[in-house]
Amino acid sequence: MREFAQLYAELDETTATNRKLEALQNYFEHTAPENAAWAVYFLAGGKPRQAVPTKLLRDAAIEYAGLDEWLYEESHAAVGDTAETIAHILPAPKRHSDVGLAVWMEERIGPLRGADPGFIREKLFEYWDELTWRERFLFVKLIGGGFRVGVSKLLVTRALAAIAAVDAKLIAQRLMGWTDGRVRPTAAGFLQLIAAQSEDEHKLRGGQPYPFFLAHQLQGDPADLGALSDWQVEWKYDGIRAQLVRRGGQNYLWSRGEDLITERFPELAGLTLPEGTVVDGEVLIWTGGDAPAPFADLQKRIGRKTLSNKLLAELPAVLLAYDLLELDGVDLRALPQHERRALLETLVTGVAKPQLRISPLVTADTWEDLGKLRAESRARGVEGMMLKARNAQYGVGRTKDVGTWWKWKIDPYAVDAVLIYAQPGSGRRASLYTDYTFAVWDGEGDARRLVPFAKAYSGLTDAEIRQVDATIRKTTVEKFGPVRSVKPTMVFELGFEGIALSPRHKAGIAVRFPRILRRRDDKPVEEADTLDTLKGLLEGSPDKATESP
Amino acid sequence: MGDMVVVRKEGLYCVPGDFYIDPWRPVDRAVITHAHGDHARWGHRHYLASDASVNILKSRLGADINIDGLAYGERIVHNGVAISLHPAGHVLGSAQVRMEHEGEIWVASGDYKVEPDKTCAPFEAVRCHTFITESTFGLPIYRWDPQQEVFDDINRWWRRNADEGRTSVLYAYAFGKAQRVLSGLDTSIGPIVCHGAVEPLNRVYREGGVELPHTQLVSETGKDEMKRALVLAPPSAAGSTWTRRFGDYSDAFASGWMLLRGARRRRGVDRGFVLSDHADWPGLLGAIEATGAQQVVVTHGSIPVMVRWLCQIGLDAKAFDTEYGDEDDEATGSATPEEGEAKKEEAKDA
Numbered sequence: 017m018r019e020f021a022q023l024y025a026e027l028d029e030t031t032a033t034n035r036k037l038e039a040l041q042n043y044f045e046h047t048a049p050e051n052a053a054w055a056v057y058f059l060a061g062g063k064p065r066q067a068v069p070t071k072l073l074r075d076a077a078i079e080y081a082g083l084d085e086w087l088y089e090e091s092h093a094a095v096g097d098t099a100e101t102i103a104h105i106l107p108a109p110k111r112h113s114d115v116g117l118a119v120w121m122e123e124r125i126g127p128l129r130g131a132d133p134g135f136i137r138e139k140l141f142e143y144w145d146e147l148t149w150r151e152r153f154l155f156v157k158l159i160g161g162g163f164r165v166g167v168s169k170l171l172v173t174r175a176l177a178a179i180a181a182v183d184a185k186l187i188a189q190r191l192m193g194w195t196d197g198r199v200r201p202t203a204a205g206f207l208q209l210i211a212a213q214s215e216d217e218h219k220l221r222g223g224q225p226y227p228f229f230l231a232h233q234l235q236g237d238p239a240d241l242g243a244l245s246d247w248q249v250e251w252k253y254d255g256i257r258a259q260l261v262r263r264g265g266q267n268y269l270w271s272r273g274e275d276l277i278t279e280r281f282p283e284l285a286g287l288t289l290p291e292g293t294v295v296d297g298e299v300l301i302w303t304g305g306d307a308p309a310p311f312a313d314l315q316k317r318i319g320r321k322t323l324s325n326k327l328l329a330e331l332p333a334v335l336l337a338y339d340l341l342e343l344d345g346v347d348l349r350a351l352p353q354h355e356r357r358a359l360l361e362t363l364v365t366g367v368a369k370p371q372l373r374i375s376p377l378v379t380a381d382t383w384e385d386l387g388k389l390r391a392e393s394r395a396r397g398v399e400g401m402m403l404k405a406r407n408a409q410y411g412v413g414r415t416k417d418v419g420t421w422w423k424w425k426i427d428p429y430a431v432d433a434v435l436i437y438a439q440p441g442s443g444r445r446a447s448l449y450t451d452y453t454f455a456v457w458d459g460e461g462d463a464r465r466l467v468p469f470a471k472a473y474s475g476l477t478d479a480e481i482r483q484v485d486a487t488i489r490k491t492t493v494e495k496f497g498p499v500r501s502v503k504p505t506m507v508f509e510l511g512f513e514g515i516a517l518s519p520r521h522k523a524g525i526a527v528r529f530p531r532i533l534r535r536r537d538d539k540p541v542e543e544a545d546t547l548d549t550l551k552g553l554l555e556g557s558p559d560k561a562t563e564s565p
Numbered sequence: 566m567g568d569m570v571v572v573r574k575e576g577l578y579c580v581p582g583d584f585y586i587d588p589w590r591p592v593d594r595a596v597i598t599h600a601h602g603d604h605a606r607w608g609h610r611h612y613l614a615s616d617a618s619v620n621i622l623k624s625r626l627g628a629d630i631n632i633d634g635l636a637y638g639e640r641i642v643h644n645g646v647a648i649s650l651h652p653a654g655h656v657l658g659s660a661q662v663r664m665e666h667e668g669e670i671w672v673a674s675g676d677y678k679v680e681p682d683k684t685c686a687p688f689e690a691v692r693c694h695t696f697i698t699e700s701t702f703g704l705p706i707y708r709w710d711p712q713q714e715v716f717d718d719i720n721r722w723w724r725r726n727a728d729e730g731r732t733s734v735l736y737a738y739a740f741g742k743a744q745r746v747l748s749g750l751d752t753s754i755g756p757i758v759c760h761g762a763v764e765p766l767n768r769v770y771r772e773g774g775v776e777l778p779h780t781q782l783v784s785e786t787g788k789d790e791m792k793r794a795l796v797l798a799p800p801s802a803a804g805s806t807w808t809r810r811f812g813d814y815s816d817a818f819a820s821g822w823m824l825l826r827g828a829r830r831r832r833g834v835d836r837g838f839v840l841s842d843h844a845d846w847p848g849l850l851g852a853i854e855a856t857g858a859q860q861v862v863v864t865h866g867s868i869p870v871m872v873r874w875l876c877q878i879g880l881d882a883k884a885f886d887t888e889y890g891d892e893d894d895e896a897t898g899s900a901t902p903e904e905g906e907a908k909k910e911e912a913k914d915a
Contacts, residue, residue: 028826030815030835083705084877090870091706096827104706104824446827478831 019047020055020117021151027167036167040175044210050118053201056209058158059165059172061274062195066161067129068136070098073156076140077102093498096446099156103149113146122200125159170413180210185227186217188412192224196276223268223276225259226294226341226349230414231402231421238403238424239383248353248406249378249386251398252423253336254311254514255300256318260335262289263345269299269335280318281333283371292345293363296410297337297375307397308336311528312516337364338375338402341410349410353419356410393426399513400425428511429527429553431456431545432536434466435506438488439499441473449488449500450481454510454530456523458547466504467547469523470512475532484535507536507544515553525550569646569664569671570697570862572885577673577697581666582646584613586673589888596648598675599659600625601740603889615650617686618658621740621769637686653677654688655842656741657773663691672856673697676889678841679848680712683748684741684775690855698853700866701843701890702821709821709845716749719838722817727755727793732814736800736834739763741842743797744770744777746819752778755793758786760807762799803834821845853880865890 026039040059044052078088083105095101115124124143128136147155157163173191177184190209194201241247257272267285269278278285281299289295301309301317313331320327340360341349348356357377364374378401380386386401393400401424408419433454441450451473455466476484484506491503511533518526525547570579576588576595584594591608598604600614600621607626614622616634623630635641637660640649645667650660653675661674670693677699681687709715719735726733737743739762747767750757759767759780767780786794791811800818802808808816821841822828829837844852853861853875860881863871868884875882 031833032835081705087705087870087874090867091704094704094867095706095825100826101706104708442827446825 017117017120017147017151017154018114019043019051021148021154023055024154024165025150027165033171036171037175037178040167040172041178044175044179048116048118049203049206050201051116053203053206053209054117054121056172056176056191056206057195057201058163059167060169060191060195061164062197062201063163064158064161064197065129067125067159068140070160072133072136073102073140073159074098076137077105079137080141080144081105081107093440094447096440096442099153099160099162102156103153106144106149106152109147110145112148118201118203120155121158125155128159176210180212182210182213185412186213188227189217189221189224192227193222193270193274193276195274198276221263223261223263223266225261225268225270225274226296226347226410227412228257228259228272228296229339229411229421231423232414232416234403234422234424238386238422241403241422244380244383244386246406248357248404249380250338250375250402250404251378251393251396252400252402252425253298253300253308253375254397254399255298255308255314255336258297258299258335259341260284260287260289260293260295260297261342262291262293265291280323282323282328283333284335287335287367287369287371289367290344290363292342294340294342295335295337295360295363295372296339296341297335300334300336301331302334302336302373303330303332307395308334310397310514310516312514312526332371334371334373336373336375339410350418352407352409353404354406390424390426399423428513428529428533429515430509430511430533431550432507432539432543433470433510434504434541434544435484435488435502435508436466436468436504437499437501438484445481448481449485450476452484452508452532454508455504456545456547456550458523467523469521469525469547469550470510470527470530472508472510472530472532475511476535480535504541507539507541509533509536515550517554523547523550525554569666569669569695570673572887577885577887579646579664579671582644582648582664584643585609586662587675587889596662597622598653598662598673599656601656601676604675613648615658615660617773618660620772621658621766624765624769625740637689651689651691652686654679654681654685657685657744657770657775659685661689661691663693669694671695671697672858674699674852676701676842677844677852679844679852680709682712682745684744684770684777688852690852692857694858695860695862696853696856696858697862697864697885698849698871699843699889700849700863700868700871702841702845703849703863703867703871705846707821707824707845708847709839709841712745712749712840715819715838715840716746719746719749719817719819720751720754722815722836723750723795724754726815730792732791732811733795734802734808734811734814734816735795735797735819735838736803736816737763737797737819737840739799740766742819742840743767743799744775745842746797746840747777747780748775750778750795755795756781756786756790758783758791758794758796760796760798760802762801763797803832 023039023043027036030036078085091105092101128139144152173184173187177187259270261268267278268276269281269284271277301313303309317331337360340356340363343359364372378389380389390401403422403424405419411418433456435452436455437453438449439451440447453468454470455468457464458467459465487506488500488502491505492500493503494501510530512527512530514528516526570577575585575590575592577586584596585592586596587598587604588595589606594611595609597612597614600618605622612630612632616636619632619634622632635650637650637652640647647665649663651663653659653661655676655678661672664671672691672693674697677688679688723733737746743763757778757780767777771777816834817836817838818832818834819838819840821839821843823837824839861875863884864887872882872884
């Protein structure tokens with residue numbers, strides 16, 4: 017834990033990329049491979065399930081610190097992070113140990129999962145006794161499952177590539193699926209990760225996907241991209257980006273977050289594909305017709321632990337295929353986009369199953385005509401268009417070095433809403449009011465009131481957050497726990513991607529991806545938008561078609 | 566009998582003595598606990614402060630202010646109230662005000678720190694019936710490491726930067742914190758360069774008999790020498806053109822708030838050194854207990870927490886709503902360089 021805590025401190029304590037890289041390389045070179053394996057897992061974004069419920073952790077810490085519960089709560093509110101709060105309230109350690117990260121994970125934290133609360137309590141006390149505050153912070157983070165490090169996966173990849181002396185792309189490939197959590201990181205696995213390139217690279221791949229190629233947001237005029245004929249145009253769907261991998265006679269469905277989601281979509285798990293095929297596409301719910309069902313329906317599938325036959329029949333999933341990365345066990349990613357597309361079309365036609373649909377190409381004579389088609393996006397149940405260079409190879413991550421994908425999204429919906437509740441954020445935003453609830457007007461005359469309809473966290477600069485925070489403190493009406501209700505004085509333009517009727521929400525509607533576009537200082541509270549305006553947006557929204565009764 | 570000290574719109578007011586303690590609006594007679602901006606304001610007709618504070622107050626508020634100095638422990642009687650000043654251990658000249666009237670004793674402590682350091686007289690516990698305390702770090706998460714460990718950390722950071730040819734820029738409030746940091750630096754590592762806002766206060770400290778290592782200005786430092794230097798600058802210098810000229814530098818901030826990662830990340834500095842001139846949670850509780858006071862009045866900081874806790878342990882605790890802490894170095898949790906007192910400290914390096 018000491019080495020890992022040292023690495024964490026070094027990564028945490030500098031904003032300079034080269035110093036972070038140096039710290040990572042230094043760590044990977046010196047630590048034992050079984051520890052390095054776990055470090056890679058966490059640094060690359062692995063999130064183990066919580067080993068001990070937060071309440072149990074918190075109660076044990078309160079007991080061990082001999083602190084009143086209310087004092088703990090006050091402290092937590094100031095810190096904004098459970099692990100950090102616990103680390104700061106515990107008494108000084110009694111001894112010091114130096115046990116490696118792998119032992120911590122496998123022999124110490126692992127056995128706590130699902131164990132008897134008395135056993136957990138005893139072990140926590142014992143382990144806390146031998147850790148400094150920084151190590152305690154990490155220990156609680158590792159137990160709690162919400163561990164994040166201020167380092168990009170790309171940087172981890174670069175550090176590993178440097179010590180392995182192989183290409184970073186190869187490391188990225190080998191790292192695929194590393195964070196899935198179903199495979200325990202091992203010393204052997206780590207040594208394989210940093211081994212020299214081998215002939216068997218492909219065989220070693222198992223069911224792993226390729227690193228996803230990601231699109232850039234198109235900000236300017238698409239006409240600046242040159243001739244339209246150089247671009248392959250498709251709709252941009254709002255589903256789950258996924259790769260369907262067929263190897264060893266088995267299907268693996270991977271989400272872009274590198275989670276294996278095969279079991280959630282039995283219709284795709286059972287799809288027969290030729291051996292050695294990898295299709296990139298979007299998982300969508302498709303109930304018939306020309307447009308996919310709204311994302312809300314897909315959420316119903318994701319949210320369920322068990323999938324009933326009824327649900328599978330009502331909300332069938334498809335893979336909308338838009339790229340082919342592997343065919344007959346051969347990596348196609350270096351082929352130009354249009355060649356991969358031709359192979360994909362042949363494949364989809366050959367498979368001939370309704371669960372595997374091809375993403376249709378959008379054609380137009382001019383950029384202007386294409387722009388007109390894009391205006392129909394909402395009615396088509398899509399978010400805009402994708403523009404893929406016809407000669408683009410399939411790159412790694414959000415890069416442009418071997419070709420470019422652009423996402424050309426439609427503007428979000430926007431309404432002017434009033435801030436009525438606020439709550440402090442966490443981490444960097446601890447003890448600042450950064451989480452807001454927004455409302456719009458409903459009713460007429462004396463009955464006119466503000467109804468909450470959305471929560472939003474992001475979209476303001478630090479300076480704006482401080483101003484809003486100060487106003488919240490000055491205009492507080494009531495406090496309920498951490499939440500403050502405020503006198504309505506501030507109007508914000510709120511953007512969101514979709515809107516659907518929702519009996520679960522007070523306003524009767526729910527919006528998707530709400531975020532703050534800007535503060536409207538110029539607008540009096542009385543002139544903020546109304547619930548009727550919001551409901552009016554339902555007209556043009558595809559969600560209208562699927563209103564729940 | 567009513568309270569000896571009450572809050573008026575001008576500030577804390579000693580009723581029988583007819584004078585104010587650290588008032589925030591202009592008054593006739595003001596007793597000043599220490600020279601930080603939120604406690605020592607301009608415009609009073611008459612000032613009383615510790616001897617060690619007099620020069621600092623004159624340098625901050627003007628040489629022409631009407632001020633009397635009092636040695637620590639020396640007693641004067643004003644309107645029947647015996648007044649004496651006792652070290653608060655916060656910054657040079659900081660004092661607690663002891664007021665005794667008809668056998669009743671109140672102590673107003675201003676800001677205080679209980680761990681002794683080399684730059685000011687150590688905190689002295691004064692027995693009293695009522696103790697007026699700050700609560701800047703009044704939460705159990707705030708527990709300071711011994712300052713030597715913090716100095717060791719700072720020196721380690723400085724040494725590593727110097728070895729790698731990188732300037733170390735350490736932000737610390739110009740009055741108090743900067744000199745305390747200076748007193749703990751290992752001068753064998755490299756030269757110590759002070760921002761133009763820090764150097765005048767170093768002078769005041771030296772004149773007050775506090776030994777500080779040699780310091781110099783940027784203009785007196787060669788380019789190569791700069792690479793091994795530690796630069797002490799006020800927080801307002803963060804991200805300024807003044808700082809950017811150091812090229813590849815590492816920066817850090819010395820403050821009690823740096824205990825929390827969120828606060829450090831908001832600052833956007835590489836390192837946070839947890840060094841405070843205020844008492845931590847055990848320090849506050851220990852200081853309160855040592856006074857033997859049955860009644861405690863809590864001012865600026867974590868007031869509700871402190872009051873609730875003190876009531877729970879059987880003391881008669883309440884709060885005074887003051888205007889302290891708004892401008893003081895550490896008392897603003899906002900921890901942003903563009904706010905507060907820092908602005909006033911901004912000065913160009915000569």
